[in-house]
Amino acid sequence: MAENHSIIQKDFFRESGKWLTTFQIWLKCFNPNLHYVYILRKSQKYHKTPILGLYWKLVLRHFQIKYGFQIYPETEIGEGFYLGHWGMVAINPKVIIGKNCNIAQGVSIAQSNRGKQKGTPKLGDEVWVGPNAVIAGGITIGDNVIIAPNTYLSEDVPSNSLVIGNPCRIFNIANATEDYINNRV
Template identity: 40%
Template sequence: MRGMDKYSSDYYRMTGKKYKPGLKSFIQRHLSHNLQFAYYYRKYKERSNIFYRLMLYRLSRKYGLEISPEAQIGEGMYLGHPYNITVGEGVIIGSNVNLHKGCTIGRTNRGNMGSPVIGNCVFIGINATVVGNIRIGNDVLIAPNSFVNIDVPDHSVVIGNPAVVHSKENATGNYVCYLV
């Protein structure tokens, strides 16, 4: 799937189908709010146009998708059950990352001050929180309702509050699909 633009890779990750511009994909994009948000997010990042910024604002208020345009998100973003997802400015997210309902990724202004850097092939479960100047490795599964404010090595599963890290090869095996 190399050589596609970021929205096409997001589309592929969320639908499992190759993006083909046309009426069918236009209708699907506007009926599915996760695809619609991804489209306007990528267009704004590409062109920094006021129209795309206003559309992002409208969709953010409507669905609670507060993903900062100042965040850096790699190709293949997957928004699963996309309501109330928060990604703050300064956050860096790699490719093939799944963000699920209620997850929060952001900076802290005390203690471990700064924003997270998240690797490739990461699954962030429902209501999980990832905060602080931390690094999340590649192939990491963050379980639902986990609170992560520590560094997490590659090939790990993170569970609980406080976070407990378990080493596991192919941690995101059946969770992160349709890789780009």
């Protein structure tokens, strides 16, 4: 893997397993998931630039409504971000997501405003979040973690784990995401 690839190329590599040209990336933007990631990354890149920042923020807002993704430019997201399916995803702008993370449809990653877990989640590298999972509060999720579909998670999770259920149970698994996270960058 060459270090000179852009973050958008790294995100699109996760989907195809190939390094794409700008034109090839544009062609792939017919896919709503990839299109949204492209616009999100442009919005993040120009977030602090007055004119381009406003332009990309307006474009992002349009596609948030159109596609049902509520992910903001302020959200810190590592390279190799992958939205698995088109459908409602809501991520608080204060959330931190590591590299090579997969987020499926129906996922909410939310802030908790009170209690011992007050704050927003921080996800490590190579975290796979299944459909309709809810992650809430000032918790830390380690690297190489699977969060199973329909799981409610509001506690810290060590690296190399599988999290399942509501209330959630945490299992230690050495290569938890081995067959879940493809085309790592």
